[in-house]
Amino acid sequence: MSRIGVFVCHCGLNIAKTVRVSELAEFAATLPDVVVARDYKFMCSTPGQEMIQRDIKEYKLDRVIVTACSPLMHEKTFRKVIENAGLNQYLLTIVNIREQLSWVTHDIEEGTAKAKALLNGAVYRARLLAPLTSRVIDVNPDVLVVGGGIAGIQAALELANTGTKVYLVEKNSTIGGHMAQFDKTFPTLDCSACILTPKMDAVLQHKNIQMLTYSEVTEVKGYVGNFDITIKQKARYVDHNKCNACLACTEKCPGKGVSEWDEGLVKRKAIYIPFPQAVPQKPVIDRESCTYFIKGKCKLCQKVCEQKAIDFEQQETFSTVKVGAVIVATGYDLMDTKPLVQYGYGQYPGVYHSLEVERLFNSAGPTGGKVTLRDGKEPQSIALLHCIGSRDKNYCEHCSRVCCMYSLKFAHLFKEKTSADVYQFYIDMRAAGKGYEEFYNRLIEEDVKFIRGKGARVTDSEEEPGRLIVEAEDTLTSKFLRVPVDMVVLCPAIVPRADSKDLARLFNLSTDKQGFFMERHPKLAPLATMTEGVFIAGVCQSPKDIPDTVAQAYGAAAEALTIVVKDKMELDATTAMVNPASCCGCQNCVRVCPYSAPSFNVDKRVSEINEALCKGCGLCASVCPTSAIIARHFTNEQVLAEMEGLMEF
């Protein structure tokens, strides 16, 4: 016999609107073992929590059922509540009558009836619950940050400043990310390099940060508090311990590769650093463009290197780091606009995408900061086309959020650096940020021509060969415009990194419809993920600007810190165990477990489960033909009883 208390939450009108809550409480009181049942306006409020705790004492409750919102929302809250009242936290059952009931029906009859069935199921289940003891584990105090853009840099610095050891993994040969490609930042127009390079340098100098550039995470094992992460160091063919960054090699190199950093606008050497302020200031060799790797001879770099740092035999290496928490901050790609043939990217040399234009403005860029077209001429007329692939059902439904603002920035810089006429073809101007609307106003006054109408087509001019024509409807006058320009700048959708699916798989992250990493809760846990101990920051979560990215980086650092700051932490107790008396030795559990938690004890002829490795999925329990494996908190009896309760009404 157990003593169950049932607490039905109104959630204001959220639940009470489509479930007769007092009737539900009265019904609950009639169910077996229920000794008290109440309804209350907001069960998660302090008075609500106190009511539960009072009743636990007064009625000597040994099971608590909270009939309210989703367990994903407040299970943790209420577990604390009952634990503080002296009850084991696993004796709580949540009945989800909000997300999966009151919000998905308008019919109060239907709502009340289903709520009763759900509650009945919960009572049946609750009667079979057992108190469980959480496992306490040691926590590794170090943190891994994946991605060396502004988000990763900021998070790493924050953590390192608290004394935390940080591993910062970056797949490129330098940290800095997209922000290092920019020239100015909106709306203040401060120079991107001026605010970023000191931070890059701080990373390099910080004794608590181990920077792992040209590296990728290849394997993730373990769990919150104790991750074992395998990192691949790609072959650089340059021994960075020996290299003294004299860069004599890069001068002599005859190889020619395409500069990724300059978005393919220029060539670079085969041995190179991506840009002058790169961190670390040490070159790598690109196999694809290296004369030696292509033709088997050259080695000019090796000849000029006084440090003997060039090593053509270098192989990729793998190392493992142990950390307690992980921050994923892997940023974004721009959508490939070639499939949108109407805009002529890749077809007309005068059509650019936004990152290319960033490089044109940049004094370290291919043109030394002069805005010139591919033929070297200065454009006299420029069109900026918003929402290319963004807000578009055929490509990416989301708004890429930063394009309106960087287009304004571009317009300003075009006005500053050229005498060109500048047109903005937009659908809606979105300038919702501090100082953004003011920046928009400023650009209007700078005489940028704003055309409300999405660019429909870019074509070449028949009258003036070499010029481009942008066709669009000015929706404010209903006039069809043909605007002759020299340069077209496309603002493509911001999309997840091409390899983000692989990363999601490694860290067990969910991705949203567009492929961005999903947060645990859009409002209350925007940086946490479904994997305990793994946090996300920056554009890998969704498009955002630098201020928001930096804010998230601080947040993610704080989140990671809440884990690694403690020596020990509690782990969910919902692991599996073997009842040796029932084990028939079939070893199915050993065969299926993704974490190798079960093993077969040859002497005793039974399976055993290492609970430290078990993540509680319950797969072993379902493949166990003799039900010898008990999936704690989701035992066969508990599930069957819940089913029985649910089907009774």
Place this chain on the structure above:
Amino acid sequence: MSQAVTPYLEMSQAIMDAGGEALKKCYQCGTCSGTCPWTPITHFNIRKLVRYGQLGLDGIEDFMWGCSTCKFCVDRCPRGVELIDVVMAIRNVYSGGGMLPQSLRAFVGSMSARGNPWSGDQGSRNDWTKEKYPLFSEDKEYLFWTCCTVCYDPRNVKLAKAAAEVLNQTGISWGLPTTDVNCCGESLKKVGDLELFERLKNNNLNFFTSSGVSKIITVSPHCLASFKKDYGQDYEVLHLSKLIDKKIKEGKLIPKKDFGGAKVTYHDPCYLGRHSGVYDAPRDVLKSIPGLEFVEMKRSREQSMCCGGGGGGLWMEKLKGERLSDLRIEEALSTGASILATSCPYCITMFEDSIRTLNADDKISVKDVTELVLESLEISIDEPVVDACSV
């Protein structure tokens, strides 16, 4: 008169009820109107039409008929608005209110009275055959669905004959519909007369069912699209160009005649291309004909321009300077081609008109791909000349 207007949401609702539900999704970005071939040359504005529809505003009567349903805007729309459905719904609501323009009244009247748009006598639908070709019966594999336009329009009768002769060469068994059938109704539906369309459709479906039709070959892409999308039945429908392409590749049809380097370009009919996704078959056919030099126009395939004949456009008078077909002929001429090939009787009609008004008869001629194939097979469909001489 006051300039102020009030949204008339009942009208908006009526449009949505008539199948224009999609107008809700529009966020007025102007992609459709910026893409629409009519925007630069007429005062028709598809975006504005949707906007007026959203608010139920008056004042679209004079431009709502401009759309030729070429589907370019639908393919581009970032919000997935089915703009053609919106156009049909608006036309349905307005023509229901008796606002059909004069030029379309004859068209709708003929459809209603005679089941075809050309005021032709229903019984004479198959007169062009001179009883040379068989009617469809259960033992035939394919029904060769002759579009009304190829049955009644003198220019397009040549296409009908060419198609029949080519079909005879492919070795398949085929037959013609009886004269009981009527127009597929595709254009009528686009004009918004959904009720009459249903009548025509059901009449045709009766014929298909009662005579055991399962495979249909069409010569007009409009019939093709209509059978596939609007008839809601599981028939195997094939455009003639696809069949010819297949038979050439199988070696059943062998183009022989050498065209001696004549330049040909190909115009994608909207209903064969964007509506039905057939781009390669007619091109492959042209490329298989000896001595034909194939050139592309600037706007081709998915980007192809409309001739203006769809959506009822064929029956509407357009002023000079407001004709897409004129622009298209100019584009064809700029390639240096002497033959403009296409695969749709509407396109043929539109282009032949334009060639006449542009006085370009000596520079370019319009041919259906099927006609070129027949010519390359060295088969003549001309009437015996003997009689003519003897007169």
Place this chain on the structure above:
Amino acid sequence: MDFEPKILGIACNWCTYTGADLAGTTRLQYPQNVRVVRVMCSSRINPSFIFRALQLGADGVLVGGCHPGDCHYNTGNLYARRRLATTKKILEFAGIEPGRFRVEWISASEGNRFAEVVEEFTTQVKNLGPQTKLKIQE
């Protein structure tokens, strides 16, 4: 009155249960015939759960898990796919209408998919009528 089927839903915590929550957060409306049991992974589902649910009077059983490849436990749903497919074949050969048992992959971001599946499945089970074959008669 119309027959209102009782449907047992079994949803994995990480994808389908979260997706079902999302359907609620976005206020999608769907029929209330499905009562969901939450398990941590679709692979937790023992075939006997399905047989038992039908014996308990479920007119249909709907199982939801993460998309293959996206399992929170890496490969759990890949085992589940095989095991539940086999369960389905057994039910079918025993003469139970195959339409009474359905497995769907619904991710945490697919609230609309959850609502859609519930809608479809409820209609389907409704059309099949009450499940009397396995149901234990009192």
Place this chain on the structure above:
Amino acid sequence: MTDFKKIEENLKKEAKRLLESGEVTVVLAYGKGFDEKHPMPFAAKSVADVDNIVFNEYCNYNMARYLVRYPQGTKIAIAVKAADSRAVIQLIQEEKIKKENLVLLGIPVIGMKNPKTDEVIDSKTTCGMHNPVLYDVLLGEEVHGQKIVSPYDVLAEYEAMDKDARWQFWKDQFDKCIRCYACRKACPMCYCDPCFIDQNKPKWADKAPQSPGNIMYHLTRFHHLAGRCIDCGECSRACPVDIPLYLFHKKVAKECEEMFNQVSGMSIEDKPVLVNFRVEDSDKILE
């Protein structure tokens, strides 16, 4: 036609040799029963026991059933017909036994008979193979030239049934069940101890021989044997009320073969299909 006498002679000879040399400590084969039609499973542990070994067309028992009873490491020789050898392979896959502890005495045979009916056991009630899949010693000539009949052909009639008729058929069959568990006793793959049906926590089903519990027992057992049943048909021959369990097992085996492209007990390299997966498994199998 198989020369049963010859095989019996060879079996005795091999058994004697293996026991004499000490290569094995036990030979699992067949012994005399109360008449010729009812031979018994027999374990010869000494040379003297060998004389009691018999082999005739009624020696259906799947001796693999007894392998898991011996302590690990026991050297055993076992007489295996085709299906029996598949059971051995399946048990090796499941790591219940090790090949190195076994000597497989392979028996190629056609014309085995069901002692109850005197009908020839063919692909209808067993897997239809004649030669052992795996053996160390072959005790007779391999059988060739037999007409190839799919063991699944017998299912056609039942698959064609309308689902209600099929339900009625199986319900009638399961209603007969007296829960004697002879099926699981005869089954070489049913080695679970305890069997799920005997458990009280959880209680999966009623233990009384009534419809709901019977159905739960049989359906769950079909799932437990999915991809593992090697189609020897012993369950059905053991059944005192003649429930054609082999039909259901065959159907599940057929489905598993179609879905997973693997046949049970054919290779010691395989992994049982239900504790295995391929990423490229199709979602179609769920339809």
